[in-house]
Amino acid sequence: MMSQSTEPPIFRIDTPPADALAAFHRDGYVAFPEVFTEAGLAGLTEEILDYAPVREFLSLSPAERAGLSNPSIYFIRPWNDRGVWSDRLIDAPLVTALLRATLGPAYHFCHSALNVALRGAGPIGFHQDHHHWFHTNAVNLAEREKGYIQILYYPNGFTRGDRSLSVIPGSHRIAPTAEVTPEKLLSGAFNHQAQRELKVEQLELPPGSMVYLNARMFHAVEPKPLDSPQPFRLFVIDIFKEAGPPHRYTQEIPAAWLERAGPERKTLFDREPYSPECWTRPVH
């Protein structure tokens, strides 16, 4: 494999702008509009559209599509069949700089997913993705304050109201116990705790954008209207966790990934994958 320095960069920047980390800590997310290089965006897009299951999904006839359990979404988790550009996302200098600044030196790659949403795709309600809050094993309780980061990539972007990402900035600061529902958050009941007005913001991002998100922050996705001018929205997510026991979906690392990983990347992959008994098995 080529050394890092001779690879064309996938992002326009290698380090976050000065105000990005403050925004992340204040809001629970920070967006990087048009952060991909031209070559990086073209390469990533081509890898997704060339991926056989995506090609097949996009070429289905309406009748074939109607037979699918979710006719308007292609989804795979983990997304292991990555080409050179999508592989490069995992430890691109910008990603590494952000993860070190927010999770510290000890963090791991958790898992990834790929999602293609067609016109007619439904909404996703407000939710958090920090799964240790949804389970009460000793392991889960101990992991709740650990950092869990989702990096969302939008190769062809989205406009407001068209499969757009919505966020409740500041909601990551509220401990997500059972009584903290999105409805209560938005009613103002927790504004004092967040020290700000918690309200929904619907984002809009151009092609080649990225969102760096604390998975404790409530977020949602708008449906994709049937008359959307964009035929489909592409979405890739890479998830990282502070070192520790498996999170939900912490994936097996494919043997081929391990073989070609350099020493730094190997440390990202050096963790136990999720298994149904990983949180309940007695600790020796």
Ligand SMILES: O=C(O)CCC(=O)C(=O)O
């Ligand atoms: O589709 C999106 O923009 C975000 C989806 C989401 O909430 C997630 O993958 O956790």
Ligand SMILES: [Fe+2]
């Ligand atoms: Fe989510």
